[in-house]
Amino acid sequence: MARAGNSLISHGRVAENRRARHDYSIEETIEAGLILVGTEVKxxxxxxxxxxxxxxxxxxxxxxxxxAYIPDWTQAVKAFAHEPRQPRKLLVHRREARRLISAINKDGMTLVPLYLYFNDRGFAKVQLGLAKGRKAHDKRQAIKEREWNRDKARVLRDKG
Structure with a gap:
């Protein structure tokens, strides 16, 4: 756990994929654990x-x-160092993994990480989104809807 004055993160978000909600239409979110070595956690x-x-x-x-890029830990001995972009196994239930794999293979969906975080117990977790890719016109439509809702809320706020 992090002490006062220490810049280490003990819980909360570590990384966020901001482009995911813009480039993809998220159908469902899934929480999964990660298998990491000690230097990756640090x-x-x-x-x-x-x-x-x-x-x-x-x-x-x-x-x-x-x-996923997890940089080298600077204080690690080279013998214990990890590869920054190596594949990392996700921990999900076997039935859920089969369901997600079939959705990826059959329905043309993809699993994109939305954010990486430490939970309250200090375990590294990743929030995945089961998503479909958006076309350019879908992205423009989503932007129009978001701006319309923002303008509508502004008008209602100013009137009331």
Whole structure:
């Protein structure tokens, strides 16, 4: 756990994928654990991870997080250092993993990480979104709806 004055993250968000909700239409969210080595956890606690270009996919019947960047921990001995972009196994129930893999294969959906965080018990978790990719016109429509709702709320607030 982090002490007062220490810059380590003991719980809360470490990394967020802001482009995911813009590029994809999120149908469902899933929480999954991560299998990490010690230097990865220590590096995550410094808060410098990046999941912007990452995705989750199947490998031999299990789910893995690909292309997530967890930088090297600077104080680690080179023998214990980890690869920054190595695939990391996701911890989900077997039935849920089968359901997600079938959704990826059959329905043309993808699993995108929305954010990476430490829960209250200090475990590293990733919030995944089962998503469909948006076309350019869908993105424009979503922007129009968001702006319309914002303008509508502004008018109602100013009147009342």
């Amino acid at each position: 590096s995550l606690r410094t808060g410098r991870a990046n999941i912007a270009d990452s995705y989750a996919g199947p490998k031999s019947g299990e789910l893995y997080l690909y292309n």
